Amino acid sequence: MTTMGEAATSEAELEIERLMTLHPKGFDLSLDRITRLLEVLGNPHRKMPPVIHVAGTNGKGSFTAFCRALLEAGGYAAHVHTSPHLVHWHERYRIGVKGGRSQIVDDALLADALRRIAAANAGQEITVFEILTAATFLLFSEQPADVVILEVGLGGRFDATNVITDPAVSVIMPISLDHQAYLGDRVELIAAEKAGIMKRGRPVVIGQQEFDAALDVLVSTAERLGCPMVVYGQDFSAHEEFGRMIYQDEFGLNDLPLPRLPGRHQYANAAAAIRAVKAAGFPVTEAMMEEAMATVEWPARLQRLTEGKLIQHAPEGAEIWLDGGHNPAGGEVVAEAMAAFEERQPRPLYLITGMINTKDPVGYFRAFADLAEHVFTVRIRDSEAALDPVALAQSAFDAGLVAEPAASAEEALKEITRRQLPDAIPPRILIGGSLYFAGNVLADNGTPPT
Structure with a gap:
C-alpha cells in the first residue's frame, strides 16, 4: 500500500493525471453530468451521514476547520471535503475517526474510488472536478462517520457538490468579488449563486457579510424557501474581550479562549461554525468549544x-x-x-x-x-x-x-x-x-x- 509520504508518485495521483489527459481541467457549471454519473454509481450522495454544506468567497476553509475541531472535540467522526489541495490531491478528503482526529484518505482507497468512477463514467464527457466530487460521495458513503462537512468548489447553485438535496444545514460564509467570469461581476449576483445551496425548509446559517447587497439576497432567498435562518451580527456573534473570545447566540453566552488561528476575522468564522454545528442538530458544550478553539488547525491560513x-x-x-x-x-x-x-x-x-x-x-x-x-x-x-x-x-x-x-x-x-x-x-x-x-x-x- 502506498503511503502519503510517497504521494507525489502515488496510485491516486497517477490516476488523476491519467484522467486529466482525458477530461477538461476547468469548470463547466452544470449538474447534469455529475447526476448521471452518480446514478450509475448507485447515488452514493444519498447514503452519506448528515451534511454541513458550506459556500462563500472567503472563510470556507477556516469555517470547515473550526467545524471539524468542534465535532471531533465532541467525539464525533467527521468526514471533510475541501478544495483546492495545497500539496497532495489526497488533502481534499479527510476520513472521520470515531473519538479521534480525521485522517487524510489512504492512497489505495482513493485510487480504488477513482478507478471505479472512471469505469462507471465509461468515457463520457465530464470534468475532472466532477470526478473528484464523485469520489467525495463514494468515499464518504462507504466509510462510517457521524457527519460530513462539505465545502463547495465554485459558486454554489451549479457546483458539483450541489446534488445534496437535504443538508443538515447550509452555510454561507463572507461573499465578495471573485470568479467573476463564472459567477457575475456584482456581489448580489455572486450571492445568488452561493445561495443556490439553500434547500427548502432546511436550516441556514449566514456568516458575517461585508456587503448589504449580498446579505439582502441571502436573507430573501432563505425566506422564500422557508428555511429556519440565523444571521451573524443579529442572531449570533463573537468578539474579543480581555484576551478571550466571547461567543453569543440565542442559547446564551460563552467565554472562550481566543482561537488558535490568528487574526480577528477568525472570531466570526469560529462563531459560524459553532452555530452551524448546533443548527445541524449536534449538542455543543462549552468544553467542546474550548477544546476546538485550542486545537483548530488550517494550513496556509496565517x-x-x-x-x-x-x-x-x-x-x-x-x-x-x-x-x-x-x-x-x-x-x-x-x-x-x-x-x-x-x-x-x-x-x-x-x-x-x-x-x-x-x-x-x-x-x-x-x-x-x-x-x-x-x-x-x-x-x-x-x-x-x-x-x-x-x-x-x-x-x-x-x-x-x-x-x-x-x-x-x-x-x-x-x-x-x-x-x-x-x-x-x-x-x-x-x-x-x-x-x-x-x-x-x-x-x-x-x-x-x-
Whole structure:
C-alpha cells in the first residue's frame, strides 16, 4: 500500500493525471453530468451521514476547520471535503475517526474510488472536478462517520457538490468579488449563486457579510424557501474581550479562549461554525468549544512557519507567515492581522507573492500599501494561469508598493537575508497571494499538510 509520504508518485495521483489527459481541467457549471454519473454509481450522495454544506468567497476553509475541531472535540467522526489541495490531491478528503482526529484518505482507497468512477463514467464527457466530487460521495458513503462537512468548489447553485438535496444545514460564509467570469461581476449576483445551496425548509446559517447587497439576497432567498435562518451580527456573534473570545447566540453566552488561528476575522468564522454545528442538530458544550478553539488547525491560513528546508534561507530571527488569501477581501483581513502584529511587535514587513490570472492583484496589494516595505513577486509552479512575476510586480507598484520579481520564494528569502543589516530588527515575512503558491511553498519547505 502506498503511503502519503510517497504521494507525489502515488496510485491516486497517477490516476488523476491519467484522467486529466482525458477530461477538461476547468469548470463547466452544470449538474447534469455529475447526476448521471452518480446514478450509475448507485447515488452514493444519498447514503452519506448528515451534511454541513458550506459556500462563500472567503472563510470556507477556516469555517470547515473550526467545524471539524468542534465535532471531533465532541467525539464525533467527521468526514471533510475541501478544495483546492495545497500539496497532495489526497488533502481534499479527510476520513472521520470515531473519538479521534480525521485522517487524510489512504492512497489505495482513493485510487480504488477513482478507478471505479472512471469505469462507471465509461468515457463520457465530464470534468475532472466532477470526478473528484464523485469520489467525495463514494468515499464518504462507504466509510462510517457521524457527519460530513462539505465545502463547495465554485459558486454554489451549479457546483458539483450541489446534488445534496437535504443538508443538515447550509452555510454561507463572507461573499465578495471573485470568479467573476463564472459567477457575475456584482456581489448580489455572486450571492445568488452561493445561495443556490439553500434547500427548502432546511436550516441556514449566514456568516458575517461585508456587503448589504449580498446579505439582502441571502436573507430573501432563505425566506422564500422557508428555511429556519440565523444571521451573524443579529442572531449570533463573537468578539474579543480581555484576551478571550466571547461567543453569543440565542442559547446564551460563552467565554472562550481566543482561537488558535490568528487574526480577528477568525472570531466570526469560529462563531459560524459553532452555530452551524448546533443548527445541524449536534449538542455543543462549552468544553467542546474550548477544546476546538485550542486545537483548530488550517494550513496556509496565517500559518506560522518555524522550521523547514525553505525558511532556513530567511534572516535569523525572522517571523514568517504563510497565507493563501488571494482576492482583495482576503488581502484586507490578512493585512489587518499584519497591522495587529506590527502594533504588538514592530518589524519591517516583506511580502513574497505569487498569484493566478483570475484574481485582482492590484486590489490584493492595495491592502498592504501602508504596511509592506518591499514586495518580491514569484511565478507559481505547475499552473497555466500563473501570473508573470514582472506583471505582478507592476501590479504591486500600481498599488503603491515597491516591488521586484524573484526567481523563487527561496531566492526572495535569500535576497531579504542579503539586505538585512547587522543589528537590524529581524523582519516579518508574509508569503502568499494564492493557495496554489502556498502549496508550492509547503512542498519546498518539506511541511505538507497532515
